[in-house]
Amino acid sequence: MSSEHSESEYFDSLCELDQHLLSNHESLQNTLDQLSSLVGNLSSSDNAGTDADAIGLLDELSTQFEDLLSTSVDLKYNKYHTRECQILHAKNLQSINWNLSRSQFGPNLREYVTYIETINKNSLEYLNLLGTYAVDLARQIEISDPSVSHFDIDDWKPPRKLLEILDKFQSEDCEPIKIRDELQSYLDNIKLSRAKFTLENKHILQDKLGVLSKEVSYWRKEWDNIENMMFGEGSDSMRSMLQTVDSLRSKINDENTDIEMS
Structure with a gap:
């Protein structure tokens, strides 16, 4: 029997037990009222019609006692039935807990719960983004109008x-x-x-x-x-070539000066 079925049956039996308790209490209360009426009739100082009234009250008491006996039997039976459902439900819960302890989520149950909470949180954020996205769509359509040159978000109108x-x-x-x-x-x-x-x-x-x-x-x-060719550090860059030309020019000028002095 599945846990859902046993739980439902246990709950139904508790509801029936509650109804039988109320019914038995009502029958018991009526029986006590009949006894109280009978005692009051027998102790009355006025003996006129006492026997006839007492016989009528005894008949009613007999009928009420049969009803009390019937409700008591039903209550007793329902109590046993409820107890059986309770034991069966407890066994199913024990079996479920045992299976859960042997499942792969046993040692990582906390991580599994955290994962479910994260999914729930992300779903709420997603719904919030959807609501914001719907408003942004209306704004983007309005912005796409060529006649709109600027857009103030704080002063947005539908x-x-x-x-x-x-x-x-x-x-x-x-x-x-x-x-x-x-x-x-x-x-x-x-x-x-x-x-x-x-x-x-x-x-x-x-x-x-x-x-x-x-x-x-x-x-x-x-x-x-182009940058490397113009200003790079390589020997084939324009910068290196200009530096080489300046160096050669300086050497030639130095050599000419030495020749003139000699």
Whole structure:
């Protein structure tokens, strides 16, 4: 028997036990009331009709006693049944705990719980981002208007189309379902436009971006080569050649000076 079934059966038996307790208590209370009435009748100083009333009360007491006996038997049986369900449920819990202790998550149960908590936290952050993303979509669509030259986030106002839809809620002949569908359609169009632009950027502009990146890398390399050729430390750079020319010029001037002096 599965743990869910045993737990459900145990709970149902407890509910039945509670009902039988209430029923037995009610029968017992009625029996005590009948006994109290009978004692009061027998101890009455007025003997007129006492025997007839006493016989009637005894008949009612007999009927009430049968009901009390029946509810007591049902209560006794239900108590045994509830105890059996409790024992069976305890065995199932013990079996589950034993299986859990032998499972692979036994020594790492804390890590598993932490992992579940992390998933829950990330899901909440994801829902929060979705809500923010929906507002950002509306802002991006408004920014894409060529007539908008600047955009102040702190003084942002909803798009005109959105305001027109929201204003319809204030009209006397307002149809909330129809307006809600119109608003949902407006938001869906924004999301579809965003998805379209994302796909275009990914599959169309990405190739162009790759080509531009290659060209930039090529010209950067060429620029580095030009810099090395002009100002590098190598022997074939213009800087080294000018230094060599200056050195040769100095040597020639020194030699000419020595010749003139001799």
